Amino acid sequence: MTAALTVDLVVLTVRDDRLTVLVVKRGAPPFRGRWALPGGFVAEGEGLLDAAVRELREETGVHTIGGHLEQLATYGDPKRDPRGRVVTVAHLALVPDLPPPTAGTDAAEARWVEVAGLLEQSRVLAFDHHRILVDGVERARAKLEYSPLATAFCGDGFTIAELRHVYEVVWGTTLDPRNFHRKVTSTPGFLQPTGSSTTRDGGRPAQIYRRGHARLLHPAMLRPAEPGCP
Amino acid sequence: MTAALTVDLVVLTVRDDRLTVLVVKRGAPPFRGRWALPGGFVAEGEGLLDAAVRELREETGVHTIGGHLEQLATYGDPKRDPRGRVVTVAHLALVPDLPPPTAGTDAAEARWVEVAGLLEQSRVLAFDHHRILVDGVERARAKLEYSPLATAFCGDGFTIAELRHVYEVVWGTTLDPRNFHRKVTSTPGFLQPTGSSTTRDGGRPAQIYRRGHARLLHPAMLRPAEPGCP
DNA sequence: GGAATAGTGTCTCTAAGACATTATTCT
DNA sequence: AGAATAATGTCTTAGAGACACTATTCC
Numbered sequence: 004m005t006a007a008l009t010v011d012l013v014v015l016t017v018r019d020d021r022l023t024v025l026v027v028k029r030g031a032p033p034f035r036g037r038w039a040l041p042g043g044f045v046a047e048g049e050g051l052l053d054a055a056v057r058e059l060r061e062e063t064g065v066h067t068i069g070g071h072l073e074q075l076a077t078y079g080d081p082k083r084d085p086r087g088r089v090v091t092v093a094h095l096a097l098v099p100d101l102p103p104p105t106a107g108t109d110a111a112e113a114r115w116v117e118v119a120g121l122l123e124q125s126r127v128l129a130f131d132h133h134r135i136l137v138d139g140v141e142r143a144r145a146k147l148e149y150s151p152l153a154t155a156f157c158g159d160g161f162t163i164a165e166l167r168h169v170y171e172v173v174w175g176t177t178l179d180p181r182n183f184h185r186k187v188t189s190t191p192g193f194l195q196p197t198g199s200s201t202t203r204d205g206g207r208p209a210q211i212y213r214r215g216h217a218r219l220l221h222p223a224m225l226r227p228a229e230p231g232c233p
Numbered sequence: 234m235t236a237a238l239t240v241d242l243v244v245l246t247v248r249d250d251r252l253t254v255l256v257v258k259r260g261a262p263p264f265r266g267r268w269a270l271p272g273g274f275v276a277e278g279e280g281l282l283d284a285a286v287r288e289l290r291e292e293t294g295v296h297t298i299g300g301h302l303e304q305l306a307t308y309g310d311p312k313r314d315p316r317g318r319v320v321t322v323a324h325l326a327l328v329p330d331l332p333p334p335t336a337g338t339d340a341a342e343a344r345w346v347e348v349a350g351l352l353e354q355s356r357v358l359a360f361d362h363h364r365i366l367v368d369g370v371e372r373a374r375a376k377l378e379y380s381p382l383a384t385a386f387c388g389d390g391f392t393i394a395e396l397r398h399v400y401e402v403v404w405g406t407t408l409d410p411r412n413f414h415r416k417v418t419s420t421p422g423f424l425q426p427t428g429s430s431t432t433r434d435g436g437r438p439a440q441i442y443r444r445g446h447a448r449l450l451h452p453a454m455l456r457p458a459e460p461g462c463p
Numbered sequence: 464g465g466a467a468t469a470g471t472g473t474c475t476c477t478a479a480g481a482c483a484t485t486a487t488t489c490t
Numbered sequence: 491a492g493a494a495t496a497a498t499g500t501c502t503t504a505g506a507g508a509c510a511c512t513a514t515t516c517c
Contacts, residue, residue, distance in 0.1 A: 004279075077304065221455075
Protein backbone atom coordinates (compact mmCIF):
# COMPACT_ATOMS: atom_id res chain seq x y z
CA MET A 4 0.00 0.00 0.00
CA THR A 5 1.10 3.55 -0.59
CA ALA A 6 0.57 6.42 1.81
CA ALA A 7 1.39 10.08 2.19
CA LEU A 8 4.29 10.53 4.59
CA THR A 9 4.72 13.34 7.06
CA VAL A 10 6.86 14.17 10.06
CA ASP A 11 5.50 15.84 13.18
CA LEU A 12 7.47 17.34 16.01
CA VAL A 13 7.04 17.46 19.75
CA VAL A 14 9.40 20.30 20.59
CA LEU A 15 9.80 20.72 24.33
CA THR A 16 11.55 23.41 26.30
CA VAL A 17 11.55 24.83 29.80
CA ARG A 18 10.28 28.40 29.98
CA ASP A 19 9.28 30.38 33.03
CA ASP A 20 9.22 27.35 35.32
CA ARG A 21 6.93 25.50 32.94
CA LEU A 22 7.35 22.64 30.51
CA THR A 23 6.20 24.06 27.20
CA VAL A 24 5.66 22.67 23.74
CA LEU A 25 5.83 24.39 20.38
CA VAL A 26 2.52 24.54 18.55
CA VAL A 27 1.46 26.20 15.32
CA LYS A 28 -1.89 27.51 14.18
CA ARG A 29 -2.74 25.70 10.99
CA GLY A 30 -2.97 27.97 7.94
CA ALA A 31 -4.55 25.41 5.62
CA PRO A 32 -7.24 22.76 5.81
CA PRO A 33 -7.91 20.35 7.35
CA PHE A 34 -8.22 21.79 10.86
CA ARG A 35 -7.52 25.29 9.53
CA GLY A 36 -7.13 27.71 12.40
CA ARG A 37 -6.66 24.93 14.94
CA TRP A 38 -3.53 24.38 16.96
CA ALA A 39 -1.30 21.50 15.96
CA LEU A 40 2.19 20.20 16.35
CA PRO A 41 4.60 21.54 13.74
CA GLY A 42 5.29 19.20 10.87
CA GLY A 43 4.80 18.58 7.21
CA PHE A 44 5.36 16.31 4.29
CA VAL A 45 8.60 14.48 3.72
CA ALA A 46 10.29 15.52 0.47
CA GLU A 47 11.44 13.22 -2.31
CA GLY A 48 14.73 11.61 -1.51
CA GLU A 49 14.74 13.06 1.98
CA GLY A 50 15.48 11.07 5.13
CA LEU A 51 13.02 11.13 8.00
CA LEU A 52 15.32 12.86 10.46
CA ASP A 53 16.36 15.35 7.78
CA ALA A 54 12.72 16.14 7.17
CA ALA A 55 12.17 16.74 10.86
CA VAL A 56 15.12 19.12 11.05
CA ARG A 57 13.94 20.99 7.96
CA GLU A 58 10.34 21.31 9.13
CA LEU A 59 11.47 22.59 12.48
CA ARG A 60 13.57 25.27 10.86
CA GLU A 61 11.11 26.17 8.09
CA GLU A 62 7.94 26.28 10.06
CA THR A 63 9.11 27.80 13.29
CA GLY A 64 12.61 29.20 12.88
CA VAL A 65 13.82 26.95 15.66
CA HIS A 66 17.12 25.23 15.07
CA THR A 67 18.04 22.19 17.07
CA ILE A 68 21.69 23.14 17.58
CA GLY A 69 22.64 22.38 21.15
CA GLY A 70 19.45 20.48 21.64
CA HIS A 71 18.39 16.94 20.93
CA LEU A 72 16.27 15.34 18.24
CA GLU A 73 15.16 11.73 17.99
CA GLN A 74 12.45 9.66 16.44
CA LEU A 75 9.48 9.17 18.74
CA ALA A 76 6.97 6.84 17.09
CA THR A 77 4.90 6.41 13.96
CA TYR A 78 1.16 6.93 13.82
CA GLY A 79 -0.71 5.34 10.97
CA ASP A 80 -4.30 4.84 11.94
CA PRO A 81 -6.27 4.76 8.67
CA LYS A 82 -8.67 7.38 9.95
CA ARG A 83 -6.22 9.77 11.59
CA ASP A 84 -6.33 12.24 8.69
CA PRO A 85 -9.54 13.18 6.85
CA ARG A 86 -7.60 13.66 3.60
CA GLY A 87 -6.87 9.95 3.33
CA ARG A 88 -4.04 7.72 4.29
CA VAL A 89 -1.41 9.89 5.91
CA VAL A 90 1.23 8.24 8.06
CA THR A 91 3.28 10.48 10.31
CA VAL A 92 6.63 9.78 11.88
CA ALA A 93 6.65 11.80 15.08
CA HIS A 94 9.90 13.15 16.46
CA LEU A 95 10.85 14.46 19.85
CA ALA A 96 13.04 17.55 20.21
CA LEU A 97 14.42 18.95 23.43
CA VAL A 98 15.79 22.46 23.04
CA PRO A 99 17.05 25.25 25.29
CA ASP A 100 14.82 28.21 25.93
CA LEU A 101 14.83 30.20 22.72
CA PRO A 102 13.57 33.51 21.39
CA PRO A 103 9.90 33.42 20.41
CA PRO A 104 9.42 31.32 17.28
CA THR A 105 8.56 32.87 13.95
CA ALA A 106 5.75 31.30 12.01
CA GLY A 107 6.82 29.88 8.67
CA THR A 108 5.11 29.27 5.39
CA ASP A 109 2.46 26.73 6.31
CA ALA A 110 1.71 28.07 9.76
CA ALA A 111 -0.27 31.16 10.53
CA GLU A 112 1.30 31.49 13.94
CA ALA A 113 3.77 29.65 16.16
CA ARG A 114 4.03 29.85 19.92
CA TRP A 115 5.08 28.09 23.10
CA VAL A 116 2.24 26.63 25.14
CA GLU A 117 2.37 25.10 28.57
CA VAL A 118 2.20 21.33 28.36
CA ALA A 119 0.11 20.81 31.49
CA GLY A 120 -2.92 22.53 30.02
CA LEU A 121 -2.71 20.68 26.73
CA LEU A 122 -2.50 17.32 28.46
CA GLU A 123 -5.79 18.00 30.21
CA GLN A 124 -7.71 19.17 27.16
CA SER A 125 -7.51 16.33 24.68
CA ARG A 126 -9.54 18.22 22.06
CA VAL A 127 -7.37 21.28 21.57
CA LEU A 128 -4.86 19.86 19.14
CA ALA A 129 -5.71 18.75 15.60
CA PHE A 130 -5.48 15.17 14.29
CA ASP A 131 -4.16 12.69 16.86
CA HIS A 132 -1.64 15.23 18.07
CA HIS A 133 -2.82 14.99 21.64
CA ARG A 134 -1.79 11.36 21.74
CA ILE A 135 1.54 12.19 20.13
CA LEU A 136 2.11 14.88 22.72
CA VAL A 137 1.30 12.50 25.55
CA ASP A 138 3.75 9.95 24.20
CA GLY A 139 6.42 12.58 23.65
CA VAL A 140 6.17 14.01 27.14
CA GLU A 141 6.27 10.56 28.68
CA ARG A 142 9.33 9.70 26.61
CA ALA A 143 11.07 12.88 27.73
CA ARG A 144 10.26 12.22 31.38
CA ALA A 145 11.54 8.67 31.15
CA LYS A 146 14.70 9.64 29.33
CA LEU A 147 15.74 12.06 32.04
CA GLU A 148 15.98 9.08 34.32
CA TYR A 149 18.56 7.04 32.50
CA SER A 150 20.26 9.51 30.16
CA PRO A 151 21.96 12.89 30.60
CA LEU A 152 19.48 14.40 28.17
CA ALA A 153 18.30 17.06 30.57
CA THR A 154 21.34 19.02 29.46
CA ALA A 155 19.67 19.45 26.06
CA PHE A 156 17.22 21.82 27.75
CA CYS A 157 20.05 23.98 29.03
CA GLY A 158 22.23 26.25 27.01
CA ASP A 159 25.87 25.60 26.31
CA GLY A 160 27.05 26.27 29.85
CA PHE A 161 24.81 25.75 32.84
CA THR A 162 24.88 25.50 36.59
CA ILE A 163 23.78 22.55 38.64
CA ALA A 164 20.87 24.54 39.98
CA GLU A 165 19.70 25.21 36.43
CA LEU A 166 19.98 21.55 35.59
CA ARG A 167 18.06 20.59 38.69
CA HIS A 168 15.40 23.10 37.75
CA VAL A 169 14.96 21.28 34.43
CA TYR A 170 14.36 18.00 36.22
CA GLU A 171 11.91 19.57 38.61
CA VAL A 172 9.90 21.22 35.86
CA VAL A 173 9.80 18.21 33.55
CA TRP A 174 8.91 15.78 36.31
CA GLY A 175 6.69 18.19 38.20
CA THR A 176 8.45 17.41 41.47
CA THR A 177 10.92 19.01 43.82
CA LEU A 178 14.33 17.48 44.32
CA ASP A 179 16.70 17.83 47.23
CA PRO A 180 19.48 20.20 46.05
CA ARG A 181 22.19 18.42 48.03
CA ASN A 182 21.34 14.91 46.96
CA PHE A 183 20.95 16.10 43.38
CA HIS A 184 24.33 17.79 43.47
CA ARG A 185 25.96 14.65 44.79
CA LYS A 186 24.25 12.48 42.22
CA VAL A 187 25.14 14.44 39.10
CA THR A 188 28.70 15.21 40.14
CA SER A 189 29.42 11.63 41.13
CA THR A 190 28.09 10.12 37.91
CA PRO A 191 31.10 9.83 35.60
CA GLY A 192 30.75 11.57 32.25
CA PHE A 193 27.55 13.40 33.08
CA LEU A 194 29.05 16.84 33.61
CA GLN A 195 32.25 18.50 32.50
CA PRO A 196 33.51 21.42 34.58
CA THR A 197 34.44 24.51 32.60
CA GLY A 198 36.32 26.25 35.39
CA SER A 199 34.33 29.43 35.11
CA SER A 200 31.47 30.48 37.32
CA THR A 201 28.48 32.74 37.27
CA THR A 202 28.40 36.41 38.19
CA ARG A 203 25.27 37.43 39.93
CA ASP A 204 23.98 39.81 42.55
CA GLY A 205 23.84 38.20 45.93
CA GLY A 206 24.84 34.64 46.56
CA ARG A 207 27.90 32.58 45.98
CA PRO A 208 28.84 32.15 42.31
CA ALA A 209 28.02 28.78 40.81
CA GLN A 210 30.33 26.55 38.83
CA ILE A 211 29.46 26.33 35.16
CA TYR A 212 29.39 22.92 33.51
CA ARG A 213 29.04 21.49 30.04
CA ARG A 214 27.44 18.19 29.13
CA GLY A 215 29.86 15.30 29.45
CA HIS A 216 30.41 12.46 27.03
CA ALA A 217 28.22 9.92 28.82
CA ARG A 218 25.14 8.83 26.88
CA LEU A 219 23.67 6.64 29.59
CA LEU A 220 23.48 7.03 33.35
CA HIS A 221 24.57 4.14 35.55
CA PRO A 222 22.87 3.89 37.86
CA ALA A 223 19.82 5.81 36.75
CA MET A 224 18.36 8.78 38.59
CA LEU A 225 14.83 7.66 39.34
CA ARG A 226 12.07 10.18 39.74
CA PRO A 227 10.25 10.01 43.06
CA ALA A 228 7.63 7.26 43.02
CA GLU A 229 4.10 8.30 42.16
CA PRO A 230 1.98 8.62 45.28
CA GLY A 231 0.01 5.41 45.60
CA CYS A 232 2.19 3.48 43.15
CA PRO A 233 3.77 0.98 45.53
CA MET B 234 5.48 12.91 -0.54
CA THR B 235 3.98 9.49 -1.00
CA ALA B 236 5.73 6.23 -0.19
CA ALA B 237 5.07 2.53 -0.11
CA LEU B 238 4.45 1.39 3.43
CA THR B 239 5.54 -1.90 4.93
CA VAL B 240 5.85 -3.48 8.34
CA ASP B 241 8.78 -5.64 9.36
CA LEU B 242 9.06 -7.84 12.42
CA VAL B 243 11.84 -8.70 14.80
CA VAL B 244 10.40 -11.83 16.40
CA LEU B 245 12.53 -13.03 19.27
CA THR B 246 12.30 -16.19 21.30
CA VAL B 247 14.50 -18.31 23.54
CA ARG B 248 15.27 -21.74 22.10
CA ASP B 249 17.88 -24.23 23.24
CA ASP B 250 19.67 -21.75 25.48
CA ARG B 251 19.96 -19.26 22.63
CA LEU B 252 18.29 -16.00 21.74
CA THR B 253 16.85 -16.61 18.28
CA VAL B 254 15.09 -14.51 15.71
CA LEU B 255 12.61 -15.50 13.06
CA VAL B 256 13.86 -15.02 9.50
CA VAL B 257 12.40 -15.90 6.13
CA LYS B 258 14.05 -16.68 2.82
CA ARG B 259 12.75 -14.19 0.32
CA GLY B 260 10.74 -15.75 -2.47
CA ALA B 261 10.58 -12.67 -4.68
CA PRO B 262 12.93 -9.91 -5.77
CA PRO B 263 14.61 -7.81 -4.61
CA PHE B 264 17.04 -9.92 -2.57
CA ARG B 265 15.37 -13.11 -3.79
CA GLY B 266 16.78 -16.10 -1.95
CA ARG B 267 18.33 -13.95 0.75
CA TRP B 268 17.35 -14.08 4.42
CA ALA B 269 15.26 -11.24 5.73
CA LEU B 270 13.00 -10.29 8.58
CA PRO B 271 9.38 -11.26 8.01
CA GLY B 272 7.15 -8.43 6.88
CA GLY B 273 5.15 -7.05 4.03
CA PHE B 274 3.00 -4.26 2.72
CA VAL B 275 0.35 -2.62 4.82
CA ALA B 276 -3.11 -3.09 3.38
CA GLU B 277 -5.65 -0.38 2.59
CA GLY B 278 -7.46 0.76 5.68
CA GLU B 279 -5.30 -1.36 7.91
CA GLY B 280 -3.60 -0.13 11.08
CA LEU B 281 0.13 -0.57 11.53
CA LEU B 282 -0.12 -2.94 14.47
CA ASP B 283 -2.86 -4.90 12.70
CA ALA B 284 -0.60 -5.28 9.70
CA ALA B 285 2.21 -6.58 11.88
CA VAL B 286 -0.07 -9.17 13.47
CA ARG B 287 -1.36 -10.26 10.08
CA GLU B 288 2.07 -10.55 8.50
CA LEU B 289 3.34 -12.57 11.39
CA ARG B 290 0.48 -15.01 11.05
CA GLU B 291 0.43 -15.12 7.25
CA GLU B 292 4.10 -15.40 6.58
CA THR B 293 5.21 -17.64 9.39
CA GLY B 294 2.22 -19.18 11.08
CA VAL B 295 3.32 -17.65 14.35
CA HIS B 296 0.60 -16.10 16.46
CA THR B 297 1.44 -13.60 19.14
CA ILE B 298 -1.02 -14.91 21.72
CA GLY B 299 0.69 -14.99 25.08
CA GLY B 300 3.56 -12.97 23.73
CA HIS B 301 4.17 -9.29 23.25
CA LEU B 302 4.10 -7.03 20.23
CA GLU B 303 5.05 -3.37 20.06
CA GLN B 304 6.23 -0.81 17.59
CA LEU B 305 9.99 -0.57 17.40
CA ALA B 306 10.98 2.23 15.03
CA THR B 307 10.50 3.44 11.48
CA TYR B 308 13.16 3.26 8.80
CA GLY B 309 12.81 5.57 5.85
CA ASP B 310 16.18 6.13 4.27
CA PRO B 311 15.49 7.02 0.62
CA LYS B 312 17.92 4.37 -0.58
CA ARG B 313 17.00 1.53 1.73
CA ASP B 314 14.97 -0.31 -0.93
CA PRO B 315 16.08 -0.58 -4.58
CA ARG B 316 12.45 -0.54 -5.74
CA GLY B 317 12.01 3.07 -4.71
CA ARG B 318 10.71 4.83 -1.69
CA VAL B 319 9.62 2.18 0.78
CA VAL B 320 9.20 3.16 4.40
CA THR B 321 8.97 0.36 6.93
CA VAL B 322 7.55 0.46 10.42
CA ALA B 323 9.50 -2.17 12.33
CA HIS B 324 7.87 -4.03 15.20
CA LEU B 325 9.29 -6.08 18.01
CA ALA B 326 7.65 -9.33 19.07
CA LEU B 327 8.63 -11.47 22.03
CA VAL B 328 7.07 -14.93 21.93
CA PRO B 329 7.38 -18.22 23.81
CA ASP B 330 9.22 -21.06 22.18
CA LEU B 331 6.93 -22.35 19.47
CA PRO B 332 6.73 -25.19 17.00
CA PRO B 333 8.87 -24.62 13.89
CA PRO B 334 7.33 -21.91 11.75
CA THR B 335 5.67 -22.68 8.45
CA ALA B 336 6.62 -20.52 5.51
CA GLY B 337 3.74 -18.54 4.09
CA THR B 338 2.90 -17.13 0.71
CA ASP B 339 5.70 -14.64 0.16
CA ALA B 340 8.42 -16.59 1.88
CA ALA B 341 10.16 -19.65 0.51
CA GLU B 342 11.21 -20.77 3.95
CA ALA B 343 10.95 -19.64 7.55
CA ARG B 344 13.21 -20.63 10.40
CA TRP B 345 14.66 -19.63 13.74
CA VAL B 346 18.25 -18.38 13.66
CA GLU B 347 20.52 -17.62 16.56
CA VAL B 348 20.82 -13.88 17.06
CA ALA B 349 24.49 -13.87 18.05
CA GLY B 350 25.67 -15.00 14.63
CA LEU B 351 23.48 -12.53 12.77
CA LEU B 352 24.72 -9.63 14.86
CA GLU B 353 28.29 -10.38 13.82
CA GLN B 354 27.63 -10.78 10.10
CA SER B 355 26.06 -7.51 9.03
CA ARG B 356 25.70 -8.63 5.38
CA VAL B 357 23.51 -11.68 5.82
CA LEU B 358 20.14 -10.00 6.03
CA ALA B 359 18.54 -8.12 3.15
CA PHE B 360 17.81 -4.40 3.07
CA ASP B 361 18.70 -2.59 6.31
CA HIS B 362 17.40 -5.51 8.34
CA HIS B 363 20.66 -5.92 10.18
CA ARG B 364 20.24 -2.48 11.67
CA ILE B 365 16.62 -3.21 12.53
CA LEU B 366 17.69 -6.42 14.24
CA VAL B 367 20.35 -4.61 16.25
CA ASP B 368 17.82 -2.04 17.40
CA GLY B 369 15.26 -4.70 18.23
CA VAL B 370 17.62 -6.80 20.29
CA GLU B 371 18.85 -3.77 22.17
CA ARG B 372 15.26 -2.71 22.86
CA ALA B 373 14.46 -6.18 24.18
CA ARG B 374 17.50 -6.23 26.41
CA ALA B 375 16.70 -2.81 27.81
CA LYS B 376 13.04 -3.63 28.39
CA LEU B 377 13.84 -6.63 30.53
CA GLU B 378 15.42 -4.22 32.97
CA TYR B 379 12.47 -2.05 33.77
CA SER B 380 9.46 -4.10 32.70
CA PRO B 381 8.20 -7.61 33.44
CA LEU B 382 8.32 -8.39 29.73
CA ALA B 383 10.59 -11.39 30.14
CA THR B 384 7.41 -13.30 30.95
CA ALA B 385 6.40 -12.91 27.30
CA PHE B 386 9.15 -15.37 26.42
CA CYS B 387 7.68 -17.96 28.75
CA GLY B 388 4.53 -19.90 28.26
CA ASP B 389 1.39 -19.42 30.30
CA GLY B 390 2.79 -20.88 33.51
CA PHE B 391 6.48 -20.83 34.28
CA THR B 392 8.93 -21.37 37.08
CA ILE B 393 11.36 -18.83 38.47
CA ALA B 394 14.26 -20.83 37.09
CA GLU B 395 12.74 -20.67 33.61
CA LEU B 396 12.28 -16.94 33.96
CA ARG B 397 15.85 -16.51 35.11
CA HIS B 398 16.99 -18.54 32.16
CA VAL B 399 15.30 -16.06 29.86
CA TYR B 400 17.17 -13.19 31.44
CA GLU B 401 20.46 -15.04 31.21
CA VAL B 402 20.01 -15.91 27.56
CA VAL B 403 18.80 -12.50 26.45
CA TRP B 404 21.47 -10.61 28.36
CA GLY B 405 24.19 -13.18 27.78
CA THR B 406 25.10 -13.21 31.46
CA THR B 407 24.67 -15.46 34.45
CA LEU B 408 22.57 -14.35 37.38
CA ASP B 409 22.69 -15.49 40.97
CA PRO B 410 19.66 -17.77 41.46
CA ARG B 411 19.09 -16.70 45.05
CA ASN B 412 19.28 -12.98 44.45
CA PHE B 413 17.13 -13.34 41.34
CA HIS B 414 14.53 -15.26 43.27
CA ARG B 415 14.43 -12.62 45.97
CA LYS B 416 14.21 -9.82 43.43
CA VAL B 417 11.32 -11.12 41.36
CA THR B 418 9.27 -12.37 44.29
CA SER B 419 9.66 -9.13 46.23
CA THR B 420 8.68 -6.88 43.33
CA PRO B 421 4.94 -6.35 43.73
CA GLY B 422 2.86 -7.30 40.71
CA PHE B 423 5.64 -9.03 38.83
CA LEU B 424 4.56 -12.61 39.48
CA GLN B 425 1.30 -14.24 40.45
CA PRO B 426 1.49 -17.64 42.17
CA THR B 427 -0.76 -20.30 40.73
CA GLY B 428 -0.45 -22.72 43.63
CA SER B 429 0.59 -25.60 41.45
CA SER B 430 4.10 -26.84 40.95
CA THR B 431 6.12 -28.82 38.47
CA THR B 432 6.47 -32.57 38.31
CA ARG B 433 9.90 -33.70 37.28
CA ASP B 434 12.37 -36.46 37.81
CA GLY B 435 14.85 -35.57 40.51
CA GLY B 436 14.81 -32.33 42.39
CA ARG B 437 12.31 -30.44 44.42
CA PRO B 438 9.25 -29.31 42.46
CA ALA B 439 9.16 -25.64 41.55
CA GLN B 440 6.27 -23.27 42.10
CA ILE B 441 4.51 -22.23 38.91
CA TYR B 442 3.75 -18.55 38.38
CA ARG B 443 1.85 -16.41 35.93
CA ARG B 444 2.71 -12.89 34.91
CA GLY B 445 1.37 -10.31 37.32
CA HIS B 446 -0.43 -7.08 36.55
CA ALA B 447 2.59 -4.80 36.89
CA ARG B 448 3.70 -3.11 33.70
CA LEU B 449 6.76 -1.40 35.13
CA LEU B 450 9.34 -2.55 37.65
CA HIS B 451 10.22 -0.30 40.55
CA PRO B 452 13.05 -0.43 41.13
CA ALA B 453 14.45 -1.82 37.92
CA MET B 454 16.49 -5.00 37.66
CA LEU B 455 19.71 -3.77 36.13
CA ARG B 456 21.84 -6.12 34.10
CA PRO B 457 25.39 -6.46 35.31
CA ALA B 458 27.53 -3.56 34.11
CA GLU B 459 29.53 -4.15 30.95
CA PRO B 460 33.13 -4.91 31.76
CA GLY B 461 35.06 -1.67 31.37
CA CYS B 462 31.94 0.50 31.46
CA PRO B 463 32.50 2.38 34.71
C1' DG C 464 27.01 42.34 59.27
C1' DG C 465 23.13 40.29 56.78
C1' DA C 466 20.85 38.27 52.83
C1' DA C 467 21.21 35.06 49.22
C1' DT C 468 22.79 31.25 46.88
C1' DA C 469 26.44 27.34 46.27
C1' DG C 470 28.64 23.54 47.91
C1' DT C 471 30.04 19.76 51.53
C1' DG C 472 29.20 16.41 55.34
C1' DT C 473 26.64 12.93 58.18
C1' DC C 474 23.26 9.58 59.39
C1' DT C 475 19.94 6.15 58.03
C1' DC C 476 17.76 2.80 55.42
C1' DT C 477 16.81 0.24 51.28
C1' DA C 478 18.31 -2.93 48.20
C1' DA C 479 21.78 -5.28 45.47
C1' DG C 480 25.86 -8.62 45.51
C1' DA C 481 28.20 -12.55 47.52
C1' DC C 482 27.69 -16.77 49.69
C1' DA C 483 25.68 -21.11 52.90
C1' DT C 484 22.08 -23.71 54.33
C1' DT C 485 17.70 -26.07 54.39
C1' DA C 486 13.75 -28.32 51.82
C1' DT C 487 11.47 -31.52 48.68
C1' DT C 488 11.30 -34.56 45.23
C1' DC C 489 13.28 -38.67 42.41
C1' DT C 490 16.06 -43.13 41.69
C1' DA D 491 21.04 -42.93 51.08
C1' DG D 492 22.30 -39.91 47.48
C1' DA D 493 21.56 -36.95 43.54
C1' DA D 494 19.17 -33.04 41.84
C1' DT D 495 16.79 -28.96 42.01
C1' DA D 496 14.03 -25.27 44.73
C1' DA D 497 13.67 -22.06 48.20
C1' DT D 498 15.23 -19.29 52.31
C1' DG D 499 18.68 -16.77 55.25
C1' DT D 500 22.82 -13.82 56.51
C1' DC D 501 26.47 -10.56 55.92
C1' DT D 502 28.37 -6.76 53.49
C1' DT D 503 28.30 -2.71 50.81
C1' DA D 504 26.77 0.82 47.39
C1' DG D 505 23.68 4.29 46.92
C1' DA D 506 19.31 7.03 47.70
C1' DG D 507 16.73 9.99 51.08
C1' DA D 508 16.59 13.16 54.89
C1' DC D 509 18.74 16.85 57.05
C1' DA D 510 22.58 20.61 59.01
C1' DC D 511 26.36 23.05 58.26
C1' DT D 512 30.08 25.81 55.83
C1' DA D 513 31.54 28.90 51.84
C1' DT D 514 31.41 32.87 48.77
C1' DT D 515 29.44 36.54 46.81
C1' DC D 516 26.50 41.16 46.94
C1' DC D 517 24.19 44.89 49.49
